Amino acid sequence: MYKRILYLFLVFGFLLPAASGVQGRAVAYTATQQKDTVVYITKTGAKYHRTGCRYLSRSQIKTTKKEAVKNGYGACKVCGP
Ligand SMILES: [Zn+2]
Known part of the structure; x- marks a missing residue:
């Protein structure tokens, strides 16, 4: 056994x-x-967004999902990138 x-x-x-x-x-x-998934981060926020999200009205900095995650950003709950 x-x-x-x-x-x-x-x-x-x-x-x-x-x-x-x-x-x-x-x-x-x-x-x-x-x-290559393009997402947008803001100057002050800790989330990344899809283009057109209402949180991007003040600032939007183009980046990739991979970079955003690497830098500690989380997915926005409103636009769900
Ligand atoms: Zn968003």
């Missing part, structure tokens, strides 16, 4: 690195897709 469990651990030990490699590529692919 224990030998069987040990065997399973060994098998998964070999399989998991391969599986996580696939997952890593999937994440990288998603990040690539998001890279």
Whole structure:
């Protein structure tokens, strides 16, 4: 019984690195897709917005979703970028 469990651990030990490699590529692919999504941040706010959002009436600074997230901005709840 224990030998069987040990065997399973060994098998998964070999399989998991391969599986996580696939997952890593999937994440990288998603990040690539998001890279060029244009969003707008404001001078004072902590959220990023889609163009036309009412919060952008005072200032709007063009950036990408990736950059905004990287800089700690969150998604606006009104326009949902
Ligand atoms: Zn907004």
